[in-house]
Amino acid sequence: DIQMTQSPSSLSASVGDRVTITCRASQGISNSLAWYQQKPGKAPKLLLYAASRLESGVPSRFSGSGSGTDYTLTISSLQPEDFATYYCQQYYSTPLLTFGGGTKVEIK
Amino acid sequence: QLQLQESGPGLVKPSETLSLTCTVSGGSISSSSYYWGWIRQPPGKGLEWIGSIYYSGSTYYNPSLKSRVTISVDTSKNQFSLKLSSVTAADTAVYYCARHSDYYDSRDDVSTFDYWGQGTLVTVSS
Numbered sequence: 001d002i003q004m005t006q007s008p009s010s011l012s013a014s015v016g017d018r019v020t021i022t023c024r025a026s027q028g029i030s031n032s033l034a035w036y037q038q039k040p041g042k043a044p045k046l047l048l049y050a051a052s053r054l055e056s057g058v059p060s061r062f063s064g065s066g067s068g069t070d071y072t073l074t075i076s077s078l079q080p081e082d083f084a085t086y087y088c089q090q091y092y093s094t095p096l097l098t099f100g101g102g103t104k105v106e107i108k
Numbered sequence: 109q110l111q112l113q114e115s116g117p118g119l120v121k122p123s124e125t126l127s128l129t130c131t132v133s134g135g136s137i138s139s140s141s142y143y144w145g146w147i148r149q150p151p152g153k154g155l156e157w158i159g160s161i162y163y164s165g166s167t168y169y170n171p172s173l174k175s176r177v178t179i180s181v182d183t184s185k186n187q188f189s190l191k192l193s194s195v196t197a198a199d200t201a202v203y204y205c206a207r208h209s210d211y212y213d214s215r216d217d218v219s220t221f222d223y224w225g226q227g228t229l230v231t232v233s234s
Contacts (some may be wrong), residue, residue, distance in 0.1 A: 001171075003179035034220045036155075043204055043224035044155065087155055091219035094210070095168035099155040 002026050002093045006086075006100035012108040019075040021103045023088035028068045032092035035039070035064055035073045038102075039084045048091075075105075083107055110135040112205050112225035120188075120232050126192040130205030130225060137186045138163040143208035144188045144219060146179060148201040154200075160208045163186055195232045202227040 003026040015020050022086065031051040036044035046055045048064040053073055061076045075082055088100040116128035130144070135143060145160035159169035159181045169177050178191040192199060206221035 032217055032219070036221075037169075043206075043227055044221070046220055046222045049218050049220045053216065089155075089220070091217070092215070094219045095160070096171065097157040097219065099157070101154045104223070 001096065002029065002098055004076045004090055004100035006088060006103050008103060010099065010104040010106060013078050013089055015078055015080055015106075017078045019078050019082075019105060020091055021073045021086055021105075023066075023071045023073070023100050024070075025069045025090055025092075029090045029092035030096075030099050031067065032090055033064075033071050034089045034091065035062075035083075036089065037084045038087065039066070044087060046062045055083070062089045110207065110223045112207065112223060112227040114203060114205050115224045116228065117229070118229060119229060120195055120230060121196050122196055122232055123194055126190070126195050126199065126203075126230055126232070127187065128189075128190045128203055128205075128228065128230070130188050132186045132188075132207075137181065137188065138183050141209065141211040143210050145179065145206050145208035146190045147203070147204045149227075150197075150198075150201045158190065158192075158203075160210075196198060197232050200230065200232045202229050 005024045007022050033051045034049040038044040047058050052064040060096045063074050085102045085104045087102050109132045113131045120126045143160040146158040159166045159179045161181050176193045181188040205225045206225045207223040210219045
């Protein structure tokens with residue numbers, strides 16, 4: 001199984017800050033990675049796929065990068081509505097799909 | 109706009125079978141390129157993919173749950189369902205159904221969950 005490790009598990013940031021979240025796979029996943037945002041009591045929302053491609057309707061302040069085993073989600077200027085928990089998901093080993101443990105972005 | 113809605117009992121006794129149904133509206137469950145999946149989230153924890161089904165009935169499951177999971181589809185009702193047998197307290201979670209987009213678009217492989225239901229909490233307790 002491919003394990004996905006996110007870091008940090010939580011972070012505190014202010015509105016306007018640049019925020020970076022990392023996801024590391026236990027083996028290379030060739031950009032087969034998606035990112036989701038989840039707000040309390042709500043279902044996750046797809047933000048990016050193929051490591052760096054923005055889902056339709058997602059603000060351009062969200063971006064993704066990486067290769068091999070290491071990937072990052074960056075929020076260029078944190079907005080009040082961005083405080084949430086973020087998950088990565090690998091699909092390199094389709095049909096077995098696995099999520100990272102999540103990163104909670106809190107208000108400083 | 110595609111919408112998904114989970115339904116089923118919110119309380120299940122240990123050793124019994126958890127049964128949930130997802131009703132899809134605003135689109136056909138028989139669309140090509142799409143599977144339909146179940147994902148769960150224990151309280152305060154992360155996401156776990158359970159399994160996915162194609163409208164033809166082709167399924168694939170998380171190996172960690174495979175021995176206890178059955179996912180089925182009813183195209184006439186635009187629904188798909190989850191059964192999880194021999195449940196324990198560890199199966200207490202919010203269960204989500206979702207559209208599972210699985211395709212190659214000439215640039216990349218894609219296998220993501222792009223539409224989700226609101227989720228339903230299932231508690232396993234006597």
